[in-house]
Amino acid sequence: MQLSGHPESILPTTAGIVRKRVANLTDNEVLAYKMLTQEPQTAKIVPQFYGAQEVNGDYFIELQDLLTGFKDPCVMDIKMGCRTFLESEVTNKTLRSDLYKKMVAVDPLAPTPEEEEAQAITKLRYMLFRESMSSSQSKGFRIEALRLRGRPPVKDLKTVRNSDQITQTIEQFLGAKRSVTKELIKRLKQMRMIMEKSTFFQRHEIVGSSIFIVYDDDKVGAWLIDFAKSRPLPAGVNVNHRATWIPGNCEEGLLKGMDELINAFENVYASHGSRKCLQI
Numbered sequence: 001m002q003l004s005g006h007p008e009s010i011l012p013t014t015a016g017i018v019r020k021r022v023a024n025l026t027d028n029e030v031l032a033y034k035m036l037t038q039e040p041q042t043a044k045i046v047p048q049f050y051g052a053q054e055v056n057g058d059y060f061i062e063l064q065d066l067l068t069g070f071k072d073p074c075v076m077d078i079k080m081g082c083r084t085f086l087e088s089e090v091t092n093k094t095l096r097s098d099l100y101k102k103m104v105a106v107d108p109l110a111p112t113p114e115e116e117e118a119q120a121i122t123k124l125r126y127m128l129f130r131e132s133m134s135s136s137q138s139k140g141f142r143i144e145a146l147r148l149r150g151r152p153p154v155k156d157l158k159t160v161r162n163s164d165q166i167t168q169t170i171e172q173f174l175g176a177k178r179s180v181t182k183e184l185i186k187r188l189k190q191m192r193m194i195m196e197k198s199t200f201f202q203r204h205e206i207v208g209s210s211i212f213i214v215y216d217d218d219k220v221g222a223w224l225i226d227f228a229k230s231r232p233l234p235a236g237v238n239v240n241h242r243a244t245w246i247p248g249n250c251e252e253g254l255l256k257g258m259d260e261l262i263n264a265f266e267n268v269y270a271s272h273g274s275r276k277c278l279q280i
Contacts, residue, residue: 011060016068017050019060022228025052030061032227035200042198045191045224066212066223073216075153076146076173078261082137082253083245084208085127086229095120103129134158135166139264140257144210146173163264170268181269183220184213185262191224192258195241205231205239205250211261 011019022029033049036042048064067073097120103110110129115121121129134142143166145155160169174181188211195201207229214221233239233250241255 013062016065017062018065019055019062022052022059022061024059025054027052027059027061027228028230029226029228032200032204032230033061033063036227039198039200041194042200045194047223047225066214066221066225070214070216070219070221072149073214074146074148074173076213077144078211078213079136079142079144080140080209080211080224080254080257080261081207082131082140082256083251084131084136086207086231087247087250090122090124090127093122093124095122096126099123099126102126106133133161135161139166139260140253140255141211141261143169148173149216163267166264167267167271170264171272174268176272177215178269178272180215180220181265181272184215184222185265185269187220187222188258188262188265191222192255192262195224195255195258201241201254202238203233205233205252206241206254207231207252209254 011021013019020029024030030052033046036046037049047066050062050064052059052061054060067075095118100111100115100119100121103121103126107129111121115125128137131137136142138161143157143160145153145157146169147153157169160166174184191211206227209224209226209230212223212225231250237250239249239251241251241253242259243249243251245251245253
């Protein structure tokens with residue numbers, strides 16, 4: 001089950017394993033999983049990596065199917081970071097009318113007077129606008145999609161932005177299951193601690209990764225997935241994954257997002273049953 005992203009890139013194989021399409025055998029995601037699984041602690045917070053191979057001219061990585069062992073689970077996909085695009089994607093400063101039209105279609109009041117006059121914006125402006133429409137820019141994460149037991153996936157969650165909306169969405173996802181909430185808080189804190197100590201995370205920009213949460217009546221799981229946009233840091237550049245992004249500093253807000261996500265789940269745990277859930 002893939003809740004968001006590009007479903008055509010994921011292929012089932014034998015039991016317990018999925019294939020994810022990559023560009024080639026030296027793709028950034030291939031290199032990322034190789035390095036992540038070489039660190040014993042970091043390997044605990046990502047899917048098991050079984051290698052990369054070529055199949056009929058296409059290239060794939062083989063990963064643990066994170067749904068194996070769960071029965072009709074509830075699933076949530078959370079995109080991490082205050083910035084979910086690569087700096088290389090927004091270096092072109094050409095003013096684009098198509099992006100202006102996209103922005104105005106979402107929020108007619110968003111353009112500045114200068115932008116209204118030009119009837120065009122840069123791609124960077126559009127990407128920052130898009131991040132601001134969700135909780136990405138302010139919280140360092142956004143809930144991309146979720147699936148409740150016996151229900152189809154819900155994917156129109158990108159405008160879940162403020163703290164109340166986030167709390168209500170998480171409450172709807174968890175129901176009144178305090179034990180599940182407690183286990184998830186414990187797991188997320190473990191993941192954050194491992195990220196803070198990991199050599200890989202100290203030396204890489206982690207853009208566009210997601211926390212994938214799964215639970216059923218018996219088990220709870222959470223993993224960090226999607227490393228297609230992970231990049232080694234340039235020489236002399238250091239990041240703490242919490243600082244504000246300024247073009248060139250490579251900060252993406254991954255750990256800020258972990259802090260805020262843990263805080264959101266702790267708020268839900270503290271308020272179980274005391275507020276009305278958002279109906280999804």
